[in-house]
Amino acid sequence: MSATGFEVAVLGAGMHPWGKWGRNFVEYGVHAARAALADAGLAWTDVQFVAGGDTVRNGYPGYVAGATFAQALGWSGAQVASTYGACATGAQAVDVARARILAGLCDVALVVGADTTPKGFFAPTGGERQQDPDWLRFRLLGATNPVYFGLYARRRMALYGATVEDFARVKVKNARHGVVNPNARYRKEVSLEEVMASPVVSDPLRLLDICATSDGGAAVVLTSMAFARRHTTRPVTIAGVSTVTPQYPNTVIEMPNFATDSAVGVALPDVSFRDSIARGAYEQAGVGPEDLDLAEVYDLSTALELDWYENVGLCKPGEAEALVRDGATALGGRIPVNASGGLASFGEAVPAQAIAQVCELTWQLRGQAAGRQVEGARVGLAVNQGLFGHGSSLLLKV
Amino acid sequence: MPPSQSPPSRPSPAPGAKPRRHAVAGWFTEDAEGGPALLGSRCSACGTYAFPKETFSCRNPRCGSTALVEVPLSRSGRLWSWTDNRYAPPPPYVAGDPFEPYAIAAVELEREQMVVLGQVARGVPTARLEVGAPMELVVETLFADDDAEHVSWKWRPVGEAVAARPRGAQRPGGERG
Numbered sequence: 057m058s059a060t061g062f063e064v065a066v067l068g069a070g071m072h073p074w075g076k077w078g079r080n081f082v083e084y085g086v087h088a089a090r091a092a093l094a095d096a097g098l099a100w101t102d103v104q105f106v107a108g109g110d111t112v113r114n115g116y117p118g119y120v121a122g123a124t125f126a127q128a129l130g131w132s133g134a135q136v137a138s139t140y141g142a143c144a145t146g147a148q149a150v151d152v153a154r155a156r157i158l159a160g161l162c163d164v165a166l167v168v169g170a171d172t173t174p175k176g177f178f179a180p181t182g183g184e185r186q187q188d189p190d191w192l193r194f195r196l197l198g199a200t201n202p203v204y205f206g207l208y209a210r211r212r213m214a215l216y217g218a219t220v221e222d223f224a225r226v227k228v229k230n231a232r233h234g235v236v237n238p239n240a241r242y243r244k245e246v247s248l249e250e251v252m253a254s255p256v257v258s259d260p261l262r263l264l265d266i267c268a269t270s271d272g273g274a275a276v277v278l279t280s281m282a283f284a285r286r287h288t289t290r291p292v293t294i295a296g297v298s299t300v301t302p303q304y305p306n307t308v309i310e311m312p313n314f315a316t317d318s319a320v321g322v323a324l325p326d327v328s329f330r331d332s333i334a335r336g337a338y339e340q341a342g343v344g345p346e347d348l349d350l351a352e353v354y355d356l357s358t359a360l361e362l363d364w365y366e367n368v369g370l371c372k373p374g375e376a377e378a379l380v381r382d383g384a385t386a387l388g389g390r391i392p393v394n395a396s397g398g399l400a401s402f403g404e405a406v407p408a409q410a411i412a413q414v415c416e417l418t419w420q421l422r423g424q425a426a427g428r429q430v431e432g433a434r435v436g437l438a439v440n441q442g443l444f445g446h447g448s449s450l451l452l453k454v
Numbered sequence: 455m456p457p458s459q460s461p462p463s464r465p466s467p468a469p470g471a472k473p474r475r476h477a478v479a480g481w482f483t484e485d486a487e488g489g490p491a492l493l494g495s496r497c498s499a500c501g502t503y504a505f506p507k508e509t510f511s512c513r514n515p516r517c518g519s520t521a522l523v524e525v526p527l528s529r530s531g532r533l534w535s536w537t538d539n540r541y542a543p544p545p546p547y548v549a550g551d552p553f554e555p556y557a558i559a560a561v562e563l564e565r566e567q568m569v570v571l572g573q574v575a576r577g578v579p580t581a582r583l584e585v586g587a588p589m590e591l592v593v594e595t596l597f598a599d600d601d602a603e604h605v606s607w608k609w610r611p612v613g614e615a616v617a618a619r620p621r622g623a624q625r626p627g628g629e630r631g
Contacts, residue, residue, distance in 0.1 A: 177544050179543075179544035179545065180546070182545075192478065194543055194544065194545070195477070195478075195546040196477055196478055196481075197558060197572070197573055198547040198556065198573070199543075203558050206558075207558070207560050209537070210535045210537055210585065211535040211585070214535065255540070256540050258538060258539060259540075304513060305567075307567075307569070309534075309569050309571065313571075314570065314571050315504075315505040315506075315568050315569060316569045317502075317504075317513065318502045318568040319567035319568070320501050320503055320565075320566060321500050321501040322516075
């Protein structure tokens with residue numbers, strides 16, 4: 057693969073296992089950071105720049121995650137940034153670190169995200185917040201996140217004839233992948249029948265179609281290519297990072313909105329928001345979906361994983377059900393998706409999640425994903441989307 | 455919770471009945487010709503609509519006009535998708551006790567070319583919800599507390615019988631930390 061000139065290396069990757077541990081998120085972040093540094097063969101004091109992914113659930117220290125992790129690791133004078141983009145937080149943190157490396161402002165950057173989550177539905181910030189659409193969607197509609205997932209799932213059924221069984225197949229596949237992942241929270245196979253018999257949360261989605269909320273932490277050590285080549289002969293590189301926003305008018309209802317944009321008087325963009333997310337990473341890297349060996353996609357629900365197959369170009373609209381039915385996206389298939397086990401096996405630890413996708417792709421491209429290795433993987437895509445219109449996609453290659 | 459501001463209620467409450475208040479101020483009207491309507495905005499320069507209404511600057515990136523006017527939106531549209539909630543959402547949703555599951559509809563408005571969410575009117579069986587079918591706007595109780603009956607907009611399949619009055623009073627949600 058030819059270098060585009062915009063590449064940085066992932067020299068180290070580390071995670072704190074996902075679970076419902078109930079401890080301070082800083083602990084998971086520090087654990088993941090130390091694991092990533094050990095993996096890179098570097099010391100914390102070698103890090104020149106720290107990018108922290110903010111969490112909205114852990115109060116003041118969570119909002120200033122970069123400094124919080126830096127303090128916990130021991131003040132070293134490193135430069136720092138903190139980012140927030142909901143589920144896309146980690147991609148933004150990676151992007152900030154990448155930009156500093158590419159600008160020549162540093163050689164070694166540490167990117168960390170971690171979260172501690174409450175039990176049950178994610179809820180908005182408390183108080184009486186009549187100006188906050190996230191607060192209002194709960195107040196006026198009771199529109200939880202699974203409500204939006206349910207709307208997308210039903211739309212797939214209406215447009216393409218998707219079935220509850222198709223959705224369940226995604227869970228069965230991802231649960232099987234996750235069984236061997238030591239960082240996964242759920243490491244147990246489930247059957248189609250178990251998924252379909254689990255309680256309906258937001259029709260047509262069952263409990264086992266919807267990802268849990270988890271505690272976890274993930275970190276990567278990013279370096280310049282020149283620095284990486286002094287430490288390894290075969291660096292994994294980040295060749296594309298997309299943090300795109302939608303183009304007006306965005307005609308698909310997005311969390312936490314009450315309505316889509318209006319398409320009156322303005323031509324629709326050439327690509328929908330979800331289609332544009334991975335496209336940004338492909339274009340930077342100079343590759344396309346046909347070059348992929350694997351993909352990590354954001355399976356907040358099983359039905360959403362099917363949407364992503366189409367949005368990232370693995371198949372045409374309406375063909376995703378056939379892909380999962382044929383096993384094309386299972387390990388051993390044409391294009392394995394969520395070899396890590398995905399959110400189905402992890403649950404969502406928001407600021408860590410995009411970084412965790414980078415960890416998985418790094419291990420896959422190095423051939424270190426024991427028990428779930430995609431043989432000979434050289435190009436991998438991660439894609440994700442955050443509340444309020446945050447795209448997140450990363451293209452890794454080796 | 456503090457009472458919401460509300461335009462004049464109608465119909466007038468019976469003596470001794472709780473006052474009727476809009477659960478959110480200025481998002482819908484019951485005084486438009488032809489029935490209740492959502493209140494959105496329309497840009498006088500480029501014609502684009504927004505809901506909830508935009509008051510500051512048009513969201514069309516090639517417009518940016520500040521000449522925005524409040525307009526009632528179409529009272530009916532076609533069902534884009536629907537789902538329901540079988541478990542009580544967390545506050546600030548005010549869930550009844552016992553919790554009554556409810557459906558949520560995404561309805562596509564033809565004139566505005568936009569999709570707007572709303573709860574489905576009480577008592578509509580989900581078997582009556584079909585993607586592509588016509589839906590119309592109604593206003594009914596969202597929740598009741600000690601002070602008032604709080605009403606909001608909801609979607610209902612066209613031709614569906616008017617829902618029965620809500621069951622007994624609901625308790626307000628718990629305090630949040």
